[in-house]
Amino acid sequence: MTVLVAYHASPHGEAAVRTAVDEARQRDTSLLVLVLDPSPPGSAAPDELTAVLDGAPAELAFRSEDTEPADAILDAAEGSGATLVVLGSRKRSSQGTFLMGTTTQRVLLDASVPVLVVKDAYDS
Numbered sequence: 001m002t003v004l005v006a007y008h009a010s011p012h013g014e015a016a017v018r019t020a021v022d023e024a025r026q027r028d029t030s031l032l033v034l035v036l037d038p039s040p041p042g043s044a045a046p047d048e049l050t051a052v053l054d055g056a057p058a059e060l061a062f063r064s065e066d067t068e069p070a071d072a073i074l075d076a077a078e079g080s081g082a083t084l085v086v087l088g089s090r091k092r093s094s095q096g097t098f099l100m101g102t103t104t105q106r107v108l109l110d111a112s113v114p115v116l117v118v119k120d121a122y123d124s
Contacts, residue, residue, distance in 0.1 A: 001029040004082040006073045006107075007049055008036045011120035012088030014052045019118045020086040021056045029083070031058040034076045038065040070106040077111060085115045 005020030007013045017033065024031040033049065039062040045053070063072040077085050089104045108115050 001027065001083045002032050002080045003027065003029055003084045003086060004032045004034060004073070004077050004080055005086040006034050006036055006069070006088070006103075008088065009046060009048050010088065010090070012090050012118065014048065014088070015120045016086050016088035016118045017049065017052045019116065021053065021058075023084060023086065023116070024056075027083070031056065032076065032080050032082065033058045033060050034073060035060060035062045036069050036072065038063055068103075070103045070110070073103070073107050074110055077113060082113055085111055085113060087115060087117050089117045089119055 003020050003024040005016050007017055013036075020031060020033075033045075033053070035043075035046065035049065037046070043062055045060055061076055063069060067075075073085065073087070076082070085107060087104050087107060104117055108117070
C-alpha cells in the first residue's frame with residue numbers, strides 16, 4: 001500500500017506533498033513522490049521538495065520528458081500499487097478547463113483508486 005503524490009515546484013504542489021505526508025502517516029503506509037518536472041533517472045530531490053518533506057521517508061520517481069503528466073501519474077499509481085493519489089490543483093476558469101482540459105481532470109476520471117485534490121489556499 002502506497003500513497004502517491006504528484007509534485008510540481010509550486011505552492012499547490014507543495015500543499016499536495018504536505019497532505020500526502022500526513023495521509024501516509026495516518027495510513028501507516030509508504031509514500032511515493034512523482035516529480036513532474038522532467039529529470040534524468042537517479043536525480044536528487046529538488047531542494048524545495050526536500051524542505052517540504054522535512055525528513056519524512058519517501059521514495060522518488062521522475063516523469064520522463066516524453067510522457068504526459070497525467071499518463072505518468074496514472075502509470076505510477078498502477079505500478080506502485082497506490083491506494084491513494086494526491087494532486088495539487090490551482091484555480092482555473094470553467095472555460096479554461098473546458099477548452100484545454102487538465103491533468104487533474106484526467107487523473108480524476110481515469111484513476112482506479114481514490115484521488116485527493118488539494119488547493120494551496122482558498123480564495124475569499
